[in-house]
Amino acid sequence: xxxxxxxxxxxxxxxxxxxxxxxxxxxxxxxxxxxxxxxxxxxxxxxxxxxxxxxxxxxxxxxxxxxxxxxxxxxxxxxxxxxxxxxxxxxxxxxxxxxxxxxxxxxxxxxxxxxxxxxxxxxxxxxxxxxxxxxxxxxxxxxxxxxxxxxxxxxxxxxxxxxxxxxxxxxxxxxxxxxxxxxxxxxxxxxxxxxxxxxxxxxxxxxxxxxxxxxxxxxxxxxxxxxxxxxxxxxxxxxxxxxxxxxxxxxxxxxxxxxxxxxxxxxxxxxxxxxxxxxxxxxxxxxxxxxxxxxxxxxxxxxxxxxxxxxxxxxxxxxxxxxxxxxxxxxxxxxxxxxxxxxxxxxxxxxxxxxxxxxxxxxxxxxxxxxxxxxxxxxxxxxxxxxxxxxxxxxxxxxxxxxxxx
Amino acid sequence: xxxxxxxxxxxxxxxxxxxxxxxxxxxxxxxxxxxxxxxxxxxxxxxxxxxxxxxxxxxxxxxxxxxxxxxxxxxxxxxxxxxxxxxxxxxxxxxxxxxxxxxxxxxxxxxxxxxxxxxxxxxxxxxxxxxxxxxxxxxxxxxxxxxxxxxxxxxxxxxxxxxxxxxxxxxxxxxxxxxxxxxxxxxxxxxxxxxxxxxxxxxxxxxxxxxxxxxxxxxxxxxxxxxxxxxxxxxxxxxxxxxxxxxxxxxxxxxxxxxxxxxxxxxxxxxxxxxxxxxxxxxxxxxxxxxxxxxxxxxxxxxxxxxxxxxxxxxxxxxxxxxxxxxxxxxxxxxxxxxxxxxxxxxxxxxxxxxxxxxxxxxxxxxxxxxxxxxxxxxxxxxxxxxxxxxxxxxxxxxxxxxxxx
Numbered sequence: 001x002x003x004x005x006x007x008x009x010x011x012x013x014x015x016x017x018x019x020x021x022x023x024x025x026x027x028x029x030x031x032x033x034x035x036x037x038x039x040x041x042x043x044x045x046x047x048x049x050x051x052x053x054x055x056x057x058x059x060x061x062x063x064x065x066x067x068x069x070x071x072x073x074x075x076x077x078x079x080x081x082x083x084x085x086x087x088x089x090x091x092x093x094x095x096x097x098x099x100x101x102x103x104x105x106x107x108x109x110x111x112x113x114x115x116x117x118x119x120x121x122x123x124x125x126x127x128x129x130x131x132x133x134x135x136x137x138x139x140x141x142x143x144x145x146x147x148x149x150x151x152x153x154x155x156x157x158x159x160x161x162x163x164x165x166x167x168x169x170x171x172x173x174x175x176x177x178x179x180x181x182x183x184x185x186x187x188x189x190x191x192x193x194x195x196x197x198x199x200x201x202x203x204x205x206x207x208x209x210x211x212x213x214x215x216x217x218x219x220x221x222x223x224x225x226x227x228x229x230x231x232x233x234x235x236x237x238x239x240x241x242x243x244x245x246x247x248x249x250x251x252x253x254x255x256x257x258x259x260x261x262x263x264x265x266x267x268x269x270x271x272x273x274x275x276x277x278x279x280x281x282x283x284x285x286x287x288x289x290x291x292x293x294x295x296x297x298x299x300x301x302x303x304x305x306x307x308x309x310x311x312x313x314x315x316x317x318x319x320x321x322x323x324x325x326x327x328x329x330x331x332x333x334x335x336x337x338x339x340x341x342x343x344x345x346x347x348x349x350x351x352x353x354x355x356x357x358x359x360x361x362x363x364x365x366x367x368x369x370x371x372x373x374x375x376x377x378x379x380x381x382x383x384x385x386x387x388x389x390x391x392x393x394x395x396x397x398x399x400x401x402x403x404x405x406x
Numbered sequence: 407x408x409x410x411x412x413x414x415x416x417x418x419x420x421x422x423x424x425x426x427x428x429x430x431x432x433x434x435x436x437x438x439x440x441x442x443x444x445x446x447x448x449x450x451x452x453x454x455x456x457x458x459x460x461x462x463x464x465x466x467x468x469x470x471x472x473x474x475x476x477x478x479x480x481x482x483x484x485x486x487x488x489x490x491x492x493x494x495x496x497x498x499x500x501x502x503x504x505x506x507x508x509x510x511x512x513x514x515x516x517x518x519x520x521x522x523x524x525x526x527x528x529x530x531x532x533x534x535x536x537x538x539x540x541x542x543x544x545x546x547x548x549x550x551x552x553x554x555x556x557x558x559x560x561x562x563x564x565x566x567x568x569x570x571x572x573x574x575x576x577x578x579x580x581x582x583x584x585x586x587x588x589x590x591x592x593x594x595x596x597x598x599x600x601x602x603x604x605x606x607x608x609x610x611x612x613x614x615x616x617x618x619x620x621x622x623x624x625x626x627x628x629x630x631x632x633x634x635x636x637x638x639x640x641x642x643x644x645x646x647x648x649x650x651x652x653x654x655x656x657x658x659x660x661x662x663x664x665x666x667x668x669x670x671x672x673x674x675x676x677x678x679x680x681x682x683x684x685x686x687x688x689x690x691x692x693x694x695x696x697x698x699x700x701x702x703x704x705x706x707x708x709x710x711x712x713x714x715x716x717x718x719x720x721x722x723x724x725x726x727x728x729x730x731x732x733x734x735x736x737x738x739x740x741x742x743x744x745x746x747x748x749x750x751x752x753x754x755x756x757x758x759x760x761x762x763x764x765x766x767x768x769x770x771x772x773x774x775x776x777x778x779x780x781x782x783x784x785x786x787x788x789x790x791x792x793x794x795x796x797x798x799x800x801x802x803x804x805x806x807x808x809x810x811x812x
């Protein structure tokens with residue numbers, strides 16, 4: 001007996017699967033004297049297999065290097081310690097020491113073995129972490145989670161930077177009368193253009209799976225979700241997606257459960273990715289760019305990204321302007337096989353261009369579509385079978401205003 | 407006897423070399439009923455050898471296709487007809503016919519042979535040209551230039567779109583008592599990220615040179631000038647740089663004159679390129695990104711372009727924020743060989759990062775540099791001998807506001 005995977009949004013997320021605990025506190029990482037939640041722990045008393053995908057940026061933050069090292073060593077994992085407000089990136093030797101110290105403090109606080117904690121930081125690049133404040137905070141967090149606190153919701157809050165809202169969801173399915181749960185939390189907002197994984201995302205599950213199995217399934221789920229969104233085209237130094245599996249559901253990842261788990265994991269990643277692009281810094285629109293008929297999938301992706309990252313395209317969306325000329329210009333400089341006289345473009349289902357010929361009488365209808373807060377643009381290249389879906393945001397004066405100051 | 411090339415800005419430009427005539431009129435291309443100069447002709451009664459470099463965008467405007475075809479045929483050229491307000495791009499079969507018609511009308515108006523005129527259009531993509539108004543305008547322009555009008559300055563005005571000012575310059579040098587003149591006019595403003603040639607630029611000279619020689623020297627001059635600027639990262643469908651040489655100076659391009667001509671041509675291209683980036687849409691700053699020590703020149707260019715096109719970097723410049731962390735993030739995702747612990751960054755001559763270690767005590771000085779309207783950022787990668795110079799603008803709310811509406 002099995003059931004379809006069922007997804008719920010705005011849940012406790014990472015603390016929903018059996019045996020996962022979570023807590024968050026304020027350690028004033030930003031040094032502003034406020035009591036914003038900024039430091040958190042996810043903890044499983046049962047050891048977890050784990051996997052991660054990380055930024056492809058050549059400039060990697062110290063915590064990213066630590067996660068990669070620990071996951072490569074294959075040790076069992078008990079949890080993740082995270083902070084917002086400071087990315088611990090480009091912080092030299094001291095940053096490397098601070099990252100390792102966060103791990104050791106979390107392990108000590110939870111009575112766990114060496115290299116059984118992963119670490120994530122997000123926020124401003126180039127400043128040293130205030131370890132004098134973060135240290136005591138981690139000790140306090142350890143007490144909370146060892147005491148059984150399941151505040152996944154607060155954990156989801158403590159990782160936020162310029163996000164305006166928490167991003168959590170939980171998928172559940174049943175198999176042979178046992179329930180499997182996958183919980184997730186993410187943060188996004190700026191420096192969002194995934195080429196590997198974007199931003200921070202944490203996924204916990206009570207299925208039993210090997211690290212290698214998790215890695216394969218996570219990679220597969222991340223490509224069409226976290227990797228297929230863009231806000232500003234900037235790939236961050238800290239992008240991380242982690243998955244921890246503690247096996248407490250009593251269900252193992254096997255031929256029987258795999259398809260359901262795969263689907264549920266995809267749903268969680270897709271839901272979190274959508275929440276990230278929808279909450280991009282000062283955006284007003286999410287546009288789904290659907291490329292079909294490209295010579296191959298890579299061409300399709302190049303075309304979608306050229307469009308989704310074009311400043312002129314993004315500003316025209318913001319202004320409700322169905323400026324398909326800018327779409328044509330952007331796809332023209334994508335690295336792809338293109339015949340400008342064989343392209344169909346439509347806004348929603350309203351054709352703008354058919355085989356390269358404009359249908360100007362449809363303009364009022366394009367305008368209606370582009371005025372919506374979320375709409376699809378469909379482009380058929382008529383070159384082959386390549387396809388790609390990219391979710392992109394518009395670009396607003398608010399984004400510029402928000403990012404011009406420190 | 408020869409003299410150094412001497413450059414003057416804000417000249418008549420294309421009509422300064424001997425034997426070049428120019429005129430401009432209004433043909434209300436935009437259909438707004440105003441009398442904005444929007445159509446122009448450059449004409450040399452003596453036949454010219456000519457060369458051009460064009461956009462690498464796969465979606466090329468009809469006039470670009472015509473210029474490429476005519477230059478390839480090797481016919482002698484008598485002039486260029488140009489309009490602003492409409493790019494004649496993505497205009498299907500009718501657009502191809504209209505482009506050819508502009509050429510034929512200009513030839514008829516000046517009594518020139520078939521395929522002896524080049525054509526350029528710039529402006530909005532996707533609308534048909536108002537040929538009923540442009541046709542009579544070209545006839546009128548023909549009368550003016552055949553009558554000896556040398557209004558290069560008005561020609562420079564008629565090609566402008568969102569530019570706020572004319573862009574002209576003239577270089578002169580003497581050789582054996584004879585003066586050689588190179589005049590130039592350009593337009594830029596938006597959709598500026600050269601990967602080949604950006605925007606429209608016209609260069610005329612009275613030196614005598616073959617088309618092949620001109621092509622080689624033009625390509626060489628365009629790479630570090632027009633191709634090394636960025637406003638918004640969008641490569642246009644119409645980018646064109648043309649050079650016409652009519653030999654009227656009595657000086658031939660030979661071993662003796664070549665170095666001087668090369669330098670003067672570079673000066674003209676560099677001056678026009680600088681005027682384009684300085685007049686980018688609603689920009690407030692020009693930043694010279696100087697990369698050295700990259701593994702090779704291509705790496706250096708990739709690094710410079712990643713930085714110069716990063717929205718987060720551009721907005722931080724706008725806000726006078728010396729946010730070197732964003733520079734590090736951007737160079738980290740450039741396609742280049744990078745060791746984050748071997749990078750020096752300085753704002754002007756003030757170090758921000760030495761071998762990957764921040765020098766935070768210099769922050770007040772960085773801030774002074776970044777607050778200037780024009781400043782250099784120097785980055786030494788310590789990987790090899792590759793170098794590149796890119797001039798980039800900041801990104802402002804004004805750019806978004808300007809481009810959000812039709």
